[in-house]
Amino acid sequence: MPNTVARQKKLQILIVDDNEMDNELYRYFLQHDATYPYQISAAYTASDARAFLQQHTPDCIILDYHLPDTEGFGFLTELAQDDRYCIVMLTGDMERGLAIRALKLGAAEYLEKSECSPSTFARTVRYAIERHRARQEFLRVSREMDKQKEMNTLQHEFSAIASHEIRSSIASIHMAIALIEKRQSPDVEACSPYLVRIRESCGRIINLVDNTLKLSEIEHRGKIDYQPIRFSLKKMMEKLLEHYTELYQDRIFRYDLTQMPEDFRGDPMLCEQVFSNLLSNAVKYTPEGRSIEIGSAPTGTESFEVYVKDEGIGIPQENLDKLFSKFYRADNARGIGGSGLGLHLAKMLVEEHKGSIGVSSEPGKGTTFVVKLPRTQPRAA
Numbered sequence: 001m002p003n004t005v006a007r008q009k010k011l012q013i014l015i016v017d018d019n020e021m022d023n024e025l026y027r028y029f030l031q032h033d034a035t036y037p038y039q040i041s042a043a044y045t046a047s048d049a050r051a052f053l054q055q056h057t058p059d060c061i062i063l064d065y066h067l068p069d070t071e072g073f074g075f076l077t078e079l080a081q082d083d084r085y086c087i088v089m090l091t092g093d094m095e096r097g098l099a100i101r102a103l104k105l106g107a108a109e110y111l112e113k114s115e116c117s118p119s120t121f122a123r124t125v126r127y128a129i130e131r132h133r134a135r136q137e138f139l140r141v142s143r144e145m146d147k148q149k150e151m152n153t154l155q156h157e158f159s160a161i162a163s164h165e166i167r168s169s170i171a172s173i174h175m176a177i178a179l180i181e182k183r184q185s186p187d188v189e190a191c192s193p194y195l196v197r198i199r200e201s202c203g204r205i206i207n208l209v210d211n212t213l214k215l216s217e218i219e220h221r222g223k224i225d226y227q228p229i230r231f232s233l234k235k236m237m238e239k240l241l242e243h244y245t246e247l248y249q250d251r252i253f254r255y256d257l258t259q260m261p262e263d264f265r266g267d268p269m270l271c272e273q274v275f276s277n278l279l280s281n282a283v284k285y286t287p288e289g290r291s292i293e294i295g296s297a298p299t300g301t302e303s304f305e306v307y308v309k310d311e312g313i314g315i316p317q318e319n320l321d322k323l324f325s326k327f328y329r330a331d332n333a334r335g336i337g338g339s340g341l342g343l344h345l346a347k348m349l350v351e352e353h354k355g356s357i358g359v360s361s362e363p364g365k366g367t368t369f370v371v372k373l374p375r376t377q378p379r380a381a
């Protein structure tokens with residue numbers, strides 16, 4: 001049925017054989033196969049084939065074992081590393097042992113040159129392609145299932161952490177209210193420690209909800225809702241620090257915001273979320289009476305950095321490289337509430353501003369986070 005054949009997508013074949021006559025013969029075999037239309041290309045050396053593969057991904061590579069510029073299975077091994085390639089190995093007479101090795105190294109099929117007839121040749125190539133496609137599909141589905149499984153585990157872990165975090169914050173609020181009631185004192189001063197506890201717990205819930213909402217919005221939309229305007233980063237930071245210094249009076253805050261840009265171009269809400277996460281970590285992982293330092297400095301004419309430095313518990317060196325991964329909590333955080341979202345989100349938001357975030361830390365001494373940002377942000381796409 002020539003019409004059916006004409007409508008089918010052509011199978012792209014690359015024949016790699018240094019013998020010109022053999023190369024032509026295989027082309028002839030395929031061209032006379034009525035099952036599929038083929039688009040056939042020829043290469044005579046491994047380096048020819050490499051050049052071709054830089055531009056194209058054929059459905060099948062028919063590869064001669066003996067090529068002038070490779071030894072043994074060197075080229076097959078190289079090609080088999082890329083699982084997009086379906087390779088049919090051509091071996092000479094009496095080379096059955098080689099053929100079996102070729103299959104072990106990743107060839108989908110082999111053909112002994114002496115046994116090649118037009119029909120066996122084309123059929124072997126077609127079956128190899130079909131098997132390769134089925135295998136690709138199987139790999140794709142299993143990769144997706146693995147990913148889904150991993151996501152489910154992460155979601156499960158997250159639900160457990162978030163529920164625990166919300167429950168313990170609400171329990172703390174509940175307890176503080178009970179203590180206030182018990183005192184039955186109209187004296188605000190006397191109730192102050194309980195009010196602080198209530199505000200801290202509310203802050204933890206708000207932080208968790210803000211981070212979760214922002215991340216799920218980003219994951220749902222597939223991108224960050226980035227709305228840059230010109231604003232004073234200095235004022236934003238002052239307001240944020242006002243909130244933190246009032247709430248955490250038992251930590252010593254030192255800050256110098258004189259170098260902080262007043263006409264920064266970026267998204268104010270996202271920036272606030274970044275620094276709020278860094279400050280919430282600083283207070284959470286720094287014991288009472290220790291200091292937290294915030295400052296800014298230019299890093300050339302085009303960029304500046306903001307640092308948040310604390311004298312807290314510090315982070316083990318071996319945990320540092322995973323610190324910005326989703327849900328990751330370092331070994332130092334055992335027994336301290338948190339969901340492992342804050343830094344992951346902060347990194348995404350800083351990178352949306354074309355900036356970077358780095359950390360240095362020493363267990364028992366403290367931690368410094370440095371956010372580097374360009375002064376002028378690219379416009380939103």
Ligand SMILES: Nc1ncnc2c1ncn2[C@@H]1O[C@H](COP(=O)(O)OP(=O)(O)OP(=O)(O)O)[C@@H](O)[C@H]1O
Pocket residue numbers: 207208211277281282285310312313314315323328329330331332333337338339340341342343344367
């Ligand atoms: N300033 C800091 N000092 C010590 N450890 C820190 C500090 N900041 C972050 N960490 C470590 O990095 C981990 C990841 O921080 P991240 O802010 O992402 O999560 P979290 O604080 O545990 O939870 P949350 O999502 O509620 O912020 C923390 O669990 C903690 O182990």
Ligand SMILES: [Mg+2]
Pocket residue numbers: 277280281338342343
């Ligand atoms: Mg945090």
